[in-house]
Amino acid sequence: MNNENVFFNPGDAIASSHDFKEARRSAQIIKADKPTAGQIVIAQNAKSGKYAIYFADKARDDKHGEPYKITEKL
Incomplete structure (x- = not known):
């Protein structure tokens, strides 16, 4: 499991x-x-603890996204 923190816009989630x-x-x-x-x-x-799926290139900076913890990369 990866402990990397990253920021995403929840609206960019695939699922x-x-x-x-x-x-x-x-x-x-x-x-x-x-x-x-x-x-x-x-x-x-x-x-929220909810899982979301993103394309890795949709990562944002901390001013334009919510904090997420990467759990798996495919």
């Missing part, structure tokens, strides 16, 4: 879930459907 296993399944499906789309990350919102 989200309260369950990590469900989020991981969704991320694997997305990656399989678009293998050349870039790196996908599963991140947990530091405030």
